Amino acid sequence: MREDVEALDIRDVTANWVNAAVLESQISERIKALADLAHTPLFFGRLDYQRTTQQGQRFYIGRRHVHDGGGDPMVIDWRAPVSQPFYRASRKDPMGVRLRRRFGYTGGELTAYEDEHLTDPAAADLTGTLLRAEIERPRVGPMRDIVATIQPEQDEIVRSGLTGTVCVQGGPGTGKTAVGLHRVAYLLYAHRERLARTGTLVVGPNRSFLHYIEQVLPALGELEVKQTTVTDLVAHVEVRGTDEPPAALVKGDARMARVLRRAIRSHVTTPTEPVVVVRGSRRWRVPTYELQHIVAELLDRDIRYGAARDALPQRIAHAVLLRMEAAGEAPDDRVQDAVARGAAVKAAVKAIWPQVDPAKLVLRLLSQPEFLAEHAEGVLSADEQRAVLWTRPPRSVRSARWSAADAVLIDEANDLVERTPSLGHVVLDEAQDLSPMQYRAVGRRCTTGSATVLGDLAQGTTPWATASWSEALTHLGKPDAVVEELTAGFRVPREVIAYASRLLPHMSPGLTEVRSVRESPGSLRIRPSRGDGDVVTACLSALRHEGSTGLIAADARVPALASALTGAGVPFLAPGEETTRDTRLTLVPASLAKGLEYDHVVLDDPAAVVAAEPDERTGLRRLYVALTRAVSGLTVLHSSPLPWQLGGNGADQPRG
Numbered sequence: 001m002r003e004d005v006e007a008l009d010i011r012d013v014t015a016n017w018v019n020a021a022v023l024e025s026q027i028s029e030r031i032k033a034l035a036d037l038a039h040t041p042l043f044f045g046r047l048d049y050q051r052t053t054q055q056g057q058r059f060y061i062g063r064r065h066v067h068d069g070g071g072d073p074m075v076i077d078w079r080a081p082v083s084q085p086f087y088r089a090s091r092k093d094p095m096g097v098r099l100r101r102r103f104g105y106t107g108g109e110l111t112a113y114e115d116e117h118l119t120d121p122a123a124a125d126l127t128g129t130l131l132r133a134e135i136e137r138p139r140v141g142p143m144r145d146i147v148a149t150i151q152p153e154q155d156e157i158v159r160s161g162l163t164g165t166v167c168v169q170g171g172p173g174t175g176k177t178a179v180g181l182h183r184v185a186y187l188l189y190a191h192r193e194r195l196a197r198t199g200t201l202v203v204g205p206n207r208s209f210l211h212y213i214e215q216v217l218p219a220l221g222e223l224e225v226k227q228t229t230v231t232d233l234v235a236h237v238e239v240r241g242t243d244e245p246p247a248a249l250v251k252g253d254a255r256m257a258r259v260l261r262r263a264i265r266s267h268v269t270t271p272t273e274p275v276v277v278v279r280g281s282r283r284w285r286v287p288t289y290e291l292q293h294i295v296a297e298l299l300d301r302d303i304r305y306g307a308a309r310d311a312l313p314q315r316i317a318h319a320v321l322l323r324m325e326a327a328g329e330a331p332d333d334r335v336q337d338a339v340a341r342g343a344a345v346k347a348a349v350k351a352i353w354p355q356v357d358p359a360k361l362v363l364r365l366l367s368q369p370e371f372l373a374e375h376a377e378g379v380l381s382a383d384e385q386r387a388v389l390w391t392r393p394p395r396s397v398r399s400a401r402w403s404a405a406d407a408v409l410i411d412e413a414n415d416l417v418e419r420t421p422s423l424g425h426v427v428l429d430e431a432q433d434l435s436p437m438q439y440r441a442v443g444r445r446c447t448t449g450s451a452t453v454l455g456d457l458a459q460g461t462t463p464w465a466t467a468s469w470s471e472a473l474t475h476l477g478k479p480d481a482v483v484e485e486l487t488a489g490f491r492v493p494r495e496v497i498a499y500a501s502r503l504l505p506h507m508s509p510g511l512t513e514v515r516s517v518r519e520s521p522g523s524l525r526i527r528p529s530r531g532d533g534d535v536v537t538a539c540l541s542a543l544r545h546e547g548s549t550g551l552i553a554a555d556a557r558v559p560a561l562a563s564a565l566t567g568a569g570v571p572f573l574a575p576g577e578e579t580t581r582d583t584r585l586t587l588v589p590a591s592l593a594k595g596l597e598y599d600h601v602v603l604d605d606p607a608a609v610v611a612a613e614p615d616e617r618t619g620l621r622r623l624y625v626a627l628t629r630a631v632s633g634l635t636v637l638h639s640s641p642l643p644w645q646l647g648g649n650g651a652d653q654p655r656g
């Protein structure tokens, strides 16, 4: 197929060089998409349909469509409707399929297969050996796709329609990120043209996380999806400052949107004098009351400040035009345009509906107590107003030390002035950490599109972390979204998730415990530590296994551990740096662990992880995240007593 594309000769088919250049770039994209990936086999499954359906045909299922020299399909794209039974068919509902075969690979080499006879009542249920092997396959490099083993409950989310927004609540390692990325790939397949026009976007918590997931979509042949953080999404100003939690809480509150709306609209002043337009020897006068009427009408219509400002000159000019007609003249559209652009109308518009610079507006709100009070009256309390005001107001937009929350406010103000363009689909990962104002920022980027919202309420670690999905979805502008729950855990073995789940009643009561699909005796070890030397030893022993190792520690412990590792001659990476066969250890500050995973994890001093957070609940949640990053083994080393919520007396704890 690649050779066919490479051999295409477009010299005679294009009319001009623009067409030729466009076509050439499309061809080169196609060649890129058809590149061979050494460790990615062309197919991973086979479906044999019953004689009655699909004429008893046999299909091979793979990451992309492959045809033979004659154009006949050899491998069917996993997203095609014929492939769906590969993920959904069961003995209860075989969906016309007689046999489902899964192929197992090691490196690029076919090493196993697993058959399910879906119409044979005597056949035993499969335990999913290949699924287990796939999950436990040692990790090097970035996150990989799961197309070969997507589970039925995941597949329902992956294939849900483009028009609806889906919110997925799921505990650690239930496959939320994987599902979100595969949903994008599916939607791009099913609605290619529409999404090519409108665009798709994946929003993640930080750059190291994005770096970790960035290869999944390209491996599925999708090269066009943009990936960003919320902070980068709203980067109208350079973010150099941080907020104290009380300020950040108020700035992230949805009530700020009301304050901003009022502040922007306050720039409109009621006209107090008529507009007089001179044309040739005649003067045309639009009286004050009529101008007031035009302004009131524009304010009533809920259009953007900037759009109304653009409409105002034409409205005034139209009033002039009507007067000309009444006087027996026959002006056309060009006259109306000329009047609208004339000095008299321009001056009036400038006075009535001045331009607003969103960043300057936010600067003023955060610097001038009276201006803030005027627009926050009845919305924010006096204390809340005090919390957001700068103690030393900056001179200008450029010199201000804007915080991430400020940038979101500017984004909101921007949107009040000029509508933010909407994309076709947005995937929002680790959504539980967003503030209401951040939800609004993401929401306005999919007003005419849909979204996939992924998160875990138990992993919320910001002061404004989401308490309920219905609230969050309302802020996002998608109150009718369906909330689905994933409860099967793929990443973390049963022993480890059971240990971590002891924290749940103390930090997120009422949430369902993850049910791990894998038992892995001996995967959890808990030991006291006598110093950093013990931590290094634990890392070295984890590194004796294949795959990646993560050393997770309270942020403040990272420098000491870094020098202990360096002193012992153990090379290590920072999160977001790709593991290689030679360097497989990553030193992870607890604050960056979210969303990441390692085959083996060494967790340094849980009590320090909890103590580093401003309150106990956040501390326990941070610890819960850290405890749930391991695929094959977790070693907990504690130099101080374990938090009591983990059952700290040790009576029923595994040791080793």
Ligand SMILES: Nc1ncnc2c1ncn2[C@@H]1O[C@H](COP(=O)(O)OP(=O)(O)OP(=O)(O)O)[C@@H](O)[C@H]1O
Pocket (backbone or CB within 6 Å): 131, 134, 135, 144, 145, 146, 149, 150, 151, 154, 170, 171, 172, 173, 174, 175, 176, 177, 178, 179, 456, 459, 490, 491, 594, 595, 596, 597, 628
């Ligand atoms: N059906 C599946 N087949 C194979 N592996 C899977 C499957 N579902 C999930 N996984 C694997 O489980 C691990 C966890 O998945 P993922 O990171 O998507 O979970 P998550 O719910 O986003 O976790 P967290 O809440 O910790 O961010 C990944 O290695 C992923 O590839």
